Amino acid sequence: MGASAALLGAEGPLSQRLTAFAPRAAQIELAEAIEDTLADGGVLVAEAGTGIGKTLAYLVPVIESGSRAILSTGTKTLQDQLFFRDLPLVAEALGKRPKAALLKGxxxxxxxxxxxxxxxxxxxxxxxxxxxxxxxxxxxxxxxxxxxxxxxxxxxxxxxxxxxxxxxxxxxxxxxxDYDDCHVARARRRAQEADIVVVNHHLLFADMALKQKGFGEVLPGAELFVVDEAHQAPELASRFFGVSLTARQVDDLCKDILAEAGEVPGALGAVRTEVAACKDALAVLRASLAERLPDRGPWHRLLEHAEIREALQGLDQAVADLAAPLAGLEGVSRGLDGCADRRDEMQAKFDRLDSAGAGEVRWFERRGRGFGLHITPLDVSEAFTGYRDELDAAWVFTSATLAVNGDFRHFTREMGLDDATTLALGSPFDYPNNALLWTPALRVQPNHPGYTEAVLETVEPALQASQGRAFLLFTSHRALQAAAHWLAQRVDFPLFVQGTAPRSSLLKSFRESGNGVLLGTASFWEGVDVMGEALSLVVIDKLPFAAPDDPVMEAQSARLRDEGGNPFMDLAVPRAVIALKQGAGRLIRDVADRGVLVVCDPRLTTKGYGAAFLHSLPPMRRTDTVDEVIDFFATPGVAAAAS
Incomplete structure (x- = not known):
């Protein structure tokens, strides 16, 4: 028995000092696996079902060992929770005082x-x-x-x-x-001196990208990296190993040049003409992108339009023309020198957009009046492996959703973790008795124009039976808006619709309502924790496949096809399975929770690939009739909670 087993056991210090702590076999198994990984400098990929307590499972061996560790979480909220609550509690219970630092972007x-x-x-x-x-x-x-x-x-x-x-x-x-008083610089200095540094994935992968570009490392070296909510890692890594040029970056540069020049006598006149020309060129490109284009698409769709090609060239030239006046002001102020450096980096991005490599995809996106021009690598495994090779460190990747039908190959392949030990630990929650999976037989397919209305007509009796207290999760904003309009005409429950208020405010109002119905898209499928009676029904409208016009997915699929793979089964299905597991994970968050999960998509039961989704979900009892759902909510456990 390792040290972690004793510390997390019934007679250990956590059991004695932490309120409501209970020993869990799966938690101990995970902690021991992490302890072994740290000892041999290896790589562990561990799926830990909801309720195992994976945070304690990695904090105990990390703190007890005294190793230098970087703990990376999926969101800033989880990062704050880990640093301000979990880490101090465990350290105190173990009688340790590690020097810890919180570092954000x-x-x-x-x-x-x-x-x-x-x-x-x-x-x-x-x-x-x-x-x-x-x-x-x-x-x-x-x-x-x-x-x-x-x-x-x-x-x-x-x-x-x-x-x-x-x-x-x-x-x-x-x-x-103000560098001497800079909060970012101070936070980084604290991190360099700490035993344990708590970061988030955005910062972790940004640091990896900076190291690759030769700008030095942001994060200190460590003996152990723990990547929690690791299912987010492949997409985030590809984003940070790529290149992005946005309308906001150009606009901010123009504003900052004027602001910094305004602080230097005579400088404003030297830059005003070129800055005005750059802002005009940006406006022309914005206007041209607003015509005849989808919200996102591959680069060649831009180049099909002569007007857009000319506008891109115009902005490229306008950014180039900023070089001369800024060079003429070199050394007159640190602010203007910084703007000159940014202009050089922006010009380099334009050059990269003209010459993307074979293993990259160029694409665009539009958001309101803004736009982004991107280069994304199709495979981050080689880059990430190179990063790990530079460090003499152990790595732990953990999440409640990493495996597809018990298989980790999708995740390990994307991250280049061929040498990883894998571990799958199921949730300790009593899903067979406390949860029900309803797969209704809808009369229309997901691509039918009336699909959203059919979903709502089907699930309304379940909404009434649960007395609200529901999440309705959608795969598109269009479906969400249609559902919000439909429900507003037909139900009396308070509706909380994504986009009408900040996410934190919506969740707070939902919890306090007692019978609310929250409608959300992607950002509500994960990282949302509503325990107890406030949430008893989760409805998912469709299997969460990536949008068919996603340019990165299209390019990855083409590459996989060229290599003899099956893009649908090897890429689209695994990603959708993991996303579905995240959405389903909103339902049962505590040992006493009970509820119904509704997956409306008929493909779940009519297509061969549906088995991969079903077998990846927790072991819930299944039904295809609404009567069983109504009976479930009529049982004393839920009925009493709702009264």
Missing amino acids: RANYLCLHRMELTRERGEFPSREAPAQLQRVVDWSSRTRDGDLSVADVLPEDSALWPLVTSTNENCLGTKCP
Whole structure:
């Protein structure tokens, strides 16, 4: 028996000191596997079902060993929970005092330089922004870490965020006049000195990309990397190993050149003409992209239009023309020197967009008036393997959703983890008795125009039986909006619709309502934790296959086909299975929870590949009739909770 088994056992310190702690065999097995991985410097890929307590399973061996470790989580919310709650509790119970640091991406930290620029400029993006800025200024004199994300001084949807934080593009680094007091620099110094550093995946993979580009490492070296919510890793890694050029980056550069030039006598006149031309070229490209194009698509769709080709060339030339006036102002201010560096990086991105490699895909996306031009690698396994080879460290990848029908090959192949040990641990929750899977026989197929209405007509009796208390999860915003309109005419339950308020506000209102119905798309399929009677019904409209016009998926499929693989079964199905498992995981979050999962898509039971989805879900009792659903909610457990 290893140290972790004793510490997590019935007689261990956690059982003695943590309220409501109960020994769990699967948790101990996971902790021992992590302990072994740390000892031999290997790689572990572990699926840990909901309720196992994987956070304790990796915190105990990490803290007890005294190893330098980087713990990476899927979201900032989980990151804060791990650092401020879980890690101190476990450390205290074990009688240890590891030096820990919290490190987030720079967009979470107040940038003193940009805050002052915004005050001096006096140009605000909204009517509320001046008052919000004053709250930030007042808070800036009190904060020790500058973490705006937990400060409660700015609404999460405030347009002021980019004006008081920095990005990799606009940060002046050591050239900044406020560098000595920089919150980002201080946070990184604390991380360099810590035994345990808590980060999120965006920062982890951004650091990997920076190392690859030769800009030095952001995160300190470690003996162990733990990647929690690891199912997100392949997509995030591909994003950070790629290249992105956005309308906002160009717009921000133009604004910052003017702002920095305004601080230097005579400089504004030197840059005004070229900046105005760049802003005009950006407007022309925005307007041309608004015509005859989908929201996202492959690069060749852009080049089919002469107007768009000319607009792209025009913006490329306008960015190039900024070089001369900025070079003429070299050395007059650190801010303008920083803008010159950003212009050089932007020009390099334009050059890359002209010459993407064979293993990459170029694509575009449009969002409102904005756009993004991207290069994404089709395979990150080689790059990630190279990153791991540079480090003498053990790696642990864990999540509740990594395997497809018990098979980890999809995940390990994408991440280049051929040498990994795999471990599958089921949830300790009593799914056979506490959960029911309803697969209704819908009269239409998912591609039918009336499909969403058919879904709602089918599940309305279940909504009434559950007395609301439901999540309705959709695979498209169009279906969500149609459902919101339909339900508003027919049910009396409070409706909470994604997009009408910030996510945290919607969840808070849903929990407090007691009988609400929340409608969400992708961002509500994972990372949402509603325990107890507030949530008793989860409805999923379709199997969550990637959009057929996704340009990255199209390119990956073509490559897989050329290599003799089956893009649908080897790529589309595994990704959809993992996404479905995430959505289904919203239902049972605690040992006493009970509820019904409804997967409406008829392909689940009529197509051969449906078995991969069914076998990957927790072992729930299945039904194809609404009567059993109504009977389930009529049993004392749920009925009593609803009364």
